[in-house]
Amino acid sequence: MSKVLMKGNEAIGAAAIQAGCKYFFGYPITPQSELPEYMARELPKVGGVFLQAESEIAAINMVYGAAGAGARVMTSSSSPGISLKQEGISYLAGAELPCLIVNIMRGGPGLGSIQPSQTDYFQATRGGGNGDYRLVVYAPANIQEMVDLIIEGFDVADQYRNPVMILGDGMIGQMMEPVEFKPPKKRDLPEKDWATTGTGGKRKPNIINSLYIAPEDLEAHNIKLQAKYKKIKENEVKVESYNIEDADVVISAYGTTARIAKTAIAKLEKEGYKVGLIRPITLWPYPYDEFKKINPSCKGVLTVEMNTGQMVDDVKIAVEGKFPVHFYGRTGGMVPTPEAIIENVKKICGGEI
C-alpha cells in the first residue's frame, strides 16, 4: 500500500477505521477536534456511527455501553476532557471492556492551555480513576507509529479485555507525515461471548458489571485483574533504545520529546559525546528492564519531558539507584530545545550536575 500524507489527528481516525472500529463517541475539545470531525465524515461511509455526546462523561459511558455490547469502539479527548472521562475509564477497566481512548494532551492543571504538553503521564499510568487498575498506554513519537499502535491497540484491547490509551501530545496531533496502513501481527482474539447482544433465548443473561459487593468476591476480581496485568507486562512492553550499552549519558524521553532528544544526540555525537536513548513506547507496561542494559559506567540518565517531572519517577524505579537521574523539562506549552538538552548532557558529562 502506498503512503499518504496525513495530519496526525486524521490519521488516528483512518487507522481506527482500518482496524474495524465502527463507533466513535466524543465531545469537542482543542487540540483534537479534527479527529471527531474526521469520524463524523468517514464512519457513516463504512456503516459505523459517530455520535457527539453531551459531555465527555456521557461519551465515555456510551463507549462503556457499546464496548459491553461487543463493538469495536473508541473515544478521544484532550487533558481536561480526559479528566472527565476517568469515571467511565475506571468502570471500563473494572468490567474488563476493550476500547481505545485517545488523549491528545494539552497543558494543565485546570483549563491550562491548548498548547502541547505531556502533563498527563501520571493520570495515564497511575490510574486517574478510582481503583487498582491499569490501562495499556502507548506514546507514539511519529504518525506512522501512532497508526501502527492504534491498529494493534484494538487487538490488544480485545485480547486482554482492557481499555487501551494512546497518549499523544498536541504536536503529534497537528503535524503532517506520510503514513501507510499495514495489518498488525496476527493475534488469537477470543470470542466476545460475554457481550450483551440479547440472549436470543439460547443462553443465560450476560451481565456487564464492576460491582462486587462481597469483599471476598471483589478481592478475587482484583487478583484476576492483577494476573491479567502481569501477562500484559510480560508480553506487551515496547521500547526503542539506542546505543545504551556504550553511553556516557542516557536520555530517556517519549513521544515527540524523544524526537527532539534524537536531534540533540546527533549533534552531541558529532562533538564526540557518547549519548544513548531509551524511548518507552508503552508507558504502561513500562520498560523497566531496558534500563538494566545501560553501560555500568554511565554517568547519569537525563529524563526529558514536557512537564515538571513525571516519567522521571519511573526512570528512578528502573535504574534502582545505580545511576544519578536528572530531569529537564519545559511546561505550559513550552517545548524543550535540542540546545537545552545538549547543555544538560554536557553538564552531566562534566560532573557539573
Next chain:
Amino acid sequence: MTIVFERTKGLTDVETHYCPGCTHGIIHRLVGEAMVELGVLEKAIGVAPVGCSVFAYNYFNCDMHEAAHGRAPAVATGIKRVHPDKFVFTYQGDGDLASIGTAEIVHAAHRGEKISTIFVNNAIYGMTGGQMAPTTLVGQKATTAPGGRSEEHSGRPIRMSEMLATIHGAKFVERVAVNTPANIRKAKKAIIECFKVQLEGKGFGIVEVLSTCPTNWGMTAPEAMKWLEDNMIPYYPLGNFRRPEEAE
C-alpha cells in the same frame, strides 16, 4: 382451574434484596411482564443504575449492564447504537435520574434515542440511607434535611416528566403510581405503551413511577402507600404528558 397470576419469566428466580414493602419489586415485575407480553425478553438489554436498584441486573432475566451513577441513558445509547434492532431500557431512581444524571436523561430524550426508561421516584435517596433527593417534597424530612426540605434553601422538588415532555425527542412521557392494585394495572399499561414506542422506532419513552420507601420514610408499607397518595400524587400529578402523535 386457570392460573391467572404467577411469577413472570421476565424475572430471574433470584430473591430481591429490597426492604419489606419496597415497591421496586412491583415495578420490576411489571417491567418483566411487559417484556414477556411484548415478546422482547430475548432481545432485551437493560441498564441498571446506582441506588437501591443497583442489583437490578440480577433480577431481570435478560442481558444487563450496570452503569455508573446517572449514566444509564448514555450507556443505553452506546448499546442501542450498536444494536438498533434490540430492545434497550434503563431502570433508574430519582437520585440517579433527576440529580446526578440530569444531563444524560435530558440529552437521551433530546436525541430521540430509541430507548425506554423506567424512572422510579420515591422522593428520597434509599441506598445511602435517606438523604434528600431533588424530588423530596417541601417539608419532607430527610437525613440531610433534618428539619424537612426548605424551599428557600433547596428549592421545590423537580418534576422530571413535565420537563422531559417539553423535549421534542421524548415521544412518550407518563407518570403512574403503584400504590393500589388499580394504579399498578395502569402503570403496566403505560410501561407496555412506552416500550411499544421504542419497538416502533418512534423515539425516546419514559414512565415515571411514584414509589415508596417505607424504611427511609419511617413508616410501615401500608402507611407509605397512603403517604404516597396523600402527599406525592398532589404534587406529582398522574397522567400522560406526551404520546407520539402529540409530539409533532
Next chain:
Amino acid sequence: MAKGKVTFKEDICKGCELCTTVCPVKIITMDRSKINAKGYNPATVTDMDKCIGCANCATICPDVVITVERFK
C-alpha cells in the same frame, strides 16, 4: 364455593402486609404463630372458600410471593 385460590410461597414473604390491605374479602392476615426462613411473619389466608381470585394481593406483592388461580 370459592371462585379462586391463592398460594403463598411463605418462605420468600417479607411480611410487609400490603396484600392484607387490598383483599376485598379480607381473608389475608399475617401469621403471628410462624416465623419464616427470612425471619418474618408470613402472610396467610384464613378462609380460602371466600377467595374470589381477583389477584389484588398478587398485584401489590413486591416479592412475587403469590400465585392466583381462578375456577372456571
